[in-house]
Amino acid sequence: MRKTLSIAAMLMATSAVASEQVGTIKVSDPVIYKAFENARAAGAYMMISNMGAEGDLLVDVKIEGRMAMIHESREEDGVMRMLHVEAISIPSEGMVEFAPGGFHVMIMGLQPGEFPTGDMVDATLVFDRAGEVPVTFVVTEQGMDHSGHSVSN
Numbered sequence: 001m002r003k004t005l006s007i008a009a010m011l012m013a014t015s016a017v018a019s020e021q022v023g024t025i026k027v028s029d030p031v032i033y034k035a036f037e038n039a040r041a042a043g044a045y046m047m048i049s050n051m052g053a054e055g056d057l058l059v060d061v062k063i064e065g066r067m068a069m070i071h072e073s074r075e076e077d078g079v080m081r082m083l084h085v086e087a088i089s090i091p092s093e094g095m096v097e098f099a100p101g102g103f104h105v106m107i108m109g110l111q112p113g114e115f116p117t118g119d120m121v122d123a124t125l126v127f128d129r130a131g132e133v134p135v136t137f138v139v140t141e142q143g144m145d146h147s148g149h150s151v152s153n
């Protein structure tokens with residue numbers, strides 16, 4: 001019995017690091033990938049779950065002192081493009097994944113050497129219903145090249 005309890009406590013501690021929850025919105029595995037060491041932009045990725053009975057909308061992502069936008073990478077006529085997204089619908093009891101090649105938070109205007117691997121970056125996700133949900137992204141080494149995409153807004 002004692003063993004079972006301590007394993008449960010460990011699992012809780014682990015998931016507390018990897019996800020943050022406010023109300024019915026849960027954000028898991030928030031990471032930032034830099035394409036290369038001195039990249040001027042980086043993409044932030046995560047999984048957003050909505051455990052509520054009502055759908056919600058992600059309308060903004062704010063990072064203090066940074067320019068951050070919600071983007072979607074999409075293939076059009078054989079060319080990968082990044083489009084600015086005004087809002088993302090998070091369905092009730094559903095989830096939306098931000099991943100390379102799809103939705104991402106684009107962080108622009110980085111100076112050389114900023115966001116070293118392991119750096120923690122605080123951000124605020126703004127939802128229509130849930131309001132502000134704080135999240136901490138961890139800068140992680142792997143990722144796909146984000147620099148060659150053309151941007152259309």
Ligand SMILES: [Cu+2]
Pocket residue numbers: 043071072082104105106
């Ligand atoms: Cu982008």
